[in-house]
Amino acid sequence: MITTGVLLVLITISASELLGQAPIRLTLDDAKTVALNNHPQVLAAQNETAYTNQQVVVSRAPYFPTFEVDITGTQGNSLARVGAGALSATRLFNRFGQGVIFSQIVTDSGRTKNLVSSSRLQSEASAQTYQATRYDVLLEVSRAYFAVLHAQGVVKVAEATVAARQLLLDQVTTLAKNNLKSQLDVSFADVNVSEAKLLLLRAQDAVQSSGADLTRALGTDQPMSYQLIDEPLPSGPPDRPDQFVMEALNNRPEIGSLKSAREAALRFADAEKDLARPTVGMIGTVGLLPFINEGGSHIPNEYAGVAVNMSVPIFNGHLFSARREAARYKANEAAQRLRDVQERIARDVRVAWASSMNAFQRIDVTAQFLRQATLALDLAQGRYNLGLASIVELTQAQLNVTQAEIENLSAKYDYQTQNAALQYSAGLLR
Numbered sequence: 001m002i003t004t005g006v007l008l009v010l011i012t013i014s015a016s017e018l019l020g021q022a023p024i025r026l027t028l029d030d031a032k033t034v035a036l037n038n039h040p041q042v043l044a045a046q047n048e049t050a051y052t053n054q055q056v057v058v059s060r061a062p063y064f065p066t067f068e069v070d071i072t073g074t075q076g077n078s079l080a081r082v083g084a085g086a087l088s089a090t091r092l093f094n095r096f097g098q099g100v101i102f103s104q105i106v107t108d109s110g111r112t113k114n115l116v117s118s119s120r121l122q123s124e125a126s127a128q129t130y131q132a133t134r135y136d137v138l139l140e141v142s143r144a145y146f147a148v149l150h151a152q153g154v155v156k157v158a159e160a161t162v163a164a165r166q167l168l169l170d171q172v173t174t175l176a177k178n179n180l181k182s183q184l185d186v187s188f189a190d191v192n193v194s195e196a197k198l199l200l201l202r203a204q205d206a207v208q209s210s211g212a213d214l215t216r217a218l219g220t221d222q223p224m225s226y227q228l229i230d231e232p233l234p235s236g237p238p239d240r241p242d243q244f245v246m247e248a249l250n251n252r253p254e255i256g257s258l259k260s261a262r263e264a265a266l267r268f269a270d271a272e273k274d275l276a277r278p279t280v281g282m283i284g285t286v287g288l289l290p291f292i293n294e295g296g297s298h299i300p301n302e303y304a305g306v307a308v309n310m311s312v313p314i315f316n317g318h319l320f321s322a323r324r325e326a327a328r329y330k331a332n333e334a335a336q337r338l339r340d341v342q343e344r345i346a347r348d349v350r351v352a353w354a355s356s357m358n359a360f361q362r363i364d365v366t367a368q369f370l371r372q373a374t375l376a377l378d379l380a381q382g383r384y385n386l387g388l389a390s391i392v393e394l395t396q397a398q399l400n401v402t403q404a405e406i407e408n409l410s411a412k413y414d415y416q417t418q419n420a421a422l423q424y425s426a427g428l429l430r
Contacts, residue, residue: 035137056120068100070287074095106308109274114270120264137219158202161398250427251427356419356422362411369408374401
């Protein structure tokens with residue numbers, strides 16, 4: 001069900017599309033909520049869960065009696081009996097009747113019970129798969145969201161770089177016209193402006209690309225313009241990943257899904273084993289024959305009957321034993337798949353923790369890099385203005401500042417992305 005907040009976001013998106021208004025204000029929480037309510041993968045997994053819930057009802061159906069209403073009319077030559085095609089010599093006569101037939105399994109030696117248990121566990125596995133799909137979408141949204149913020153930040157850096165280098169080019173051009181600087185300085189400054197413009201074009205392309213990824217992550221094919229709100233930096237990761245590994249083994253829905261699938265396979269193997277046991281069923285019928293021909297007038301107008309039947313399998317070409325062994329192999333396969341995923345998730349958590357720790361440490365390093373590059377640029381600018389440094393030294397200092405700003409920006413959003421991946425790996429992403 002779509003909440004009021006999500007509905008308002010969706011209405012705002014639609015209205016902005018129609019009216020061509022300013023970019024839509026979108027927080028990370030809003031983006032997650034919209035994606036969970038709109039992404040086709042989530043909706044598909046939701047329908048799969050509903051399907052498996054109905055399979056529980058299907059498996060439970062043999063517990064209840066089956067009733068059928070029959071209406072039959074026949075015509076046959078008087079006093080004739082069935083010859084070929086049947087074991088009994090049933091008498092033919094004209095009749096029209098209606099009746100009710102019911103059947104009920106008395107016992108199938110526990111097979112239905114095991115099938116119901118297997119279906120319930122499959123339903124639980126499907127519910128965990130649905131949760132895993134939600135986690136995948138949340139991670140995709142987080143990555144796309146921070147990628148857009150990163151790309152937009154790089155555009156701002158590129159725009160500031162173009163402005164600063166254009167200002168230097170204008171100053172050097174003016175000084176060269178007055179024979180205070182050489183044309184070589186003008187050429188170097190002009191090259192730097194061109195490089196900055198190329199950086200801006202690449203950054204703008206990255207914004208468009210990351211915006212398309214965000215649109216996809218939100219579960220829509222309509223391109224929209226968003227005003228994304230920056231998220232505060234989370235605290236640093238712990239010194240060791242052991243806590244996250246334990247959280248992952250307890251919380252990851254993939255593990256819960258495979259555990260339920262393994263138990264479902266075991267219950268199904270038990271149900272296949274029950275095929276070799278006796279089955280007892282009951283069938284009954286009651287009805288009316290209102291119109292009886294003259295030759296059959298001695299037949300009562302009402303009829304009723306009940307029967308109990310026990311079926312004991314003896315031999316069927318090894319069918320039941322093959323099904324039993326096949327189910328056992330599937331149960332063993334499910335157990336090994338669970339083990340494989342547990343080991344893979346433990347590895348993924350450690351890798352995500354290492355990447356998150358590295359990204360967190362890069363924030364301080366790049367901040368120091370930016371401070372030193374800014375100081376070096378100020379010194380180079382002063383030396384160049386005094387004629388103590390060449391244009392090469394100044395442009396290199398400008399390049400270092402641009403690189404430091406981009407690195408610092410990248411470190412910030414890389415850490416937020418890696419932290420989201422770590423939370424996802426540990427089963428804690430919300």
